[in-house]
Amino acid sequence: MRITLIGYGRMGQAVERVATARGHTVLGAIRRDTPPTERLALVREAKVLIDFSHASAVPDTVELALQTQRPLVIGTTGWDSQRETLAQQVLQAGGSVLYAPNFSIAVQRFIHYAVALASELLRLEGWDVAIEEIHHRGKADAPSGTARQLAERLQAQLTTPRTWVPAPPAQARLPKEQFILSTIRLGSEFGTHRLLLDGPYDWIELTHRAKSRDGFAYGAVRCAEWLPQHTGFWSLEQVLDRVLQS
Ligand SMILES: NC(=O)c1ccc[n+]([C@@H]2O[C@H](COP(=O)([O-])OP(=O)(O)OC[C@H]3O[C@@H](n4cnc5c(N)ncnc54)[C@H](OP(=O)(O)O)[C@@H]3O)[C@@H](O)[C@H]2O)c1
Structure with missing residues (x-):
């Protein structure tokens, strides 16, 4: 599966490691200074997006995922006050987003x-x-x-x-x-x-x-494998059993 990362800090790098070990291809990472045309190209080539960046980036990332109809796994925390609004946006657009403040x-x-x-x-x-x-x-x-x-x-x-x-x-x-x-x-x-x-x-x-960051990365990658077939705004709590059975 082709994956594009949003954010390439401690967690982005852990996701790359775990995803690669599970046989996926990480196409690249969108960073704060990635130009818009490059962002769009990285998103369009991907089957799924995984975001571990900063709370301030989440609304734009959700919009980009909806515009390009790409499923999006969000691990970034700190945007709870906007959660309801963004969830409505995803549901109205028929998108696929799965958010967990802790993917372990x-x-x-x-x-x-x-x-x-x-x-x-x-x-x-x-x-x-x-x-x-x-x-x-x-x-x-x-x-x-x-x-x-x-x-x-x-x-x-x-x-x-x-x-x-x-x-x-x-x-x-x-x-x-x-x-x-x-x-x-x-x-x-x-x-x-x-x-x-x-x-x-x-x-x-x-x-x-947590003994390392890889447990969070593992949960996020398992969710990214499950998400493309499922539209909606999901929490890990709602789908964990289904993810583990997939
Ligand atoms: N859900 C979970 O299981 C879980 C587990 C651990 C952490 N987290 C959360 O994941 C997030 C990232 O954690 P981390 O430890 O990886 O942080 P980090 O090491 O500080 O990395 C953050 C990355 O996000 C990038 N970034 C910041 N603003 C951006 C923007 N507007 N667009 C694109 N990229 C942007 C940064 O890019 P620059 O290098 O250009 O600044 C950096 O590469 C935090 O919110 C943290 O709380 C969640």
């Missing part, structure tokens, strides 16, 4: 079981929850898309509503209806997400730690 298959399973466990325990008296994410200093957005996904899915499952906040209020106690989603930026850490549960008699920590 293990992380999707981690989120699933973490939410199930936390929502069950938080129904009991005296349980509290927090989420922590750690990433390298070069990460452009905070908190991570994955931590937001975990927090928002947990919020949706709780019988007693609680919303996440990035820090306790200054000089005040943390209200009972809030929980902390804390962010650490440290060295070259690939990505750690941790769910902390504190009960009257027990303490539980669930941690996912």
Whole structure:
């Protein structure tokens, strides 16, 4: 399969490595300074596009994919506020876009079981929850898309509503209806997400730690293999089982 990358940083290079190992051809990468005619040529030659670039580039990339009718896998994070608008644009145009803030298959399973466990325990008296994410200093957005996904899915499952906040209020106690989603930026850490549960008699920590970027790249490439036959605006959560069976 011919693939064009959008962005050729740490993740773009990992995708190239994994895609090549799976027998695909990476035609090239669109960078910030790639001229429009070259962009168009790279997109037209590709069967599928994979974007790991910057949030500011995502609306233009979606438009280009729709104009050229190319399926687009988006791994770039930090554009959640535009997600609904872009999803409508894709659905109206009959395009194919799949977005995941974290393409690690293990992380999707981690989120699933973490939410199930936390929502069950938080129904009991005296349980509290927090989420922590750690990433390298070069990460452009905070908190991570994955931590937001975990927090928002947990919020949706709780019988007693609680919303996440990035820090306790200054000089005040943390209200009972809030929980902390804390962010650490440290060295070259690939990505750690941790769910902390504190009960009257027990303490539980669930941690996912990426050992390299290749797990994200692998999930994105598997999705790129599945996407061309499927129109719509998809999340990895919606299609993971189908992707793994394809
Ligand atoms: N979904 C996941 O599983 C997952 C996993 C890891 C990371 N991410 C996300 O993926 C994105 C990229 O991460 P990274 O670590 O690869 O970042 P990175 O190393 O900083 O690379 C970003 C790349 O995007 C390019 N870029 C920036 N603006 C662009 C534009 N307007 N058009 C085209 N290319 C542009 C940069 O080009 P220049 O070199 O010209 O600046 C660079 O090549 C981030 O949003 C990150 O949060 C997602």
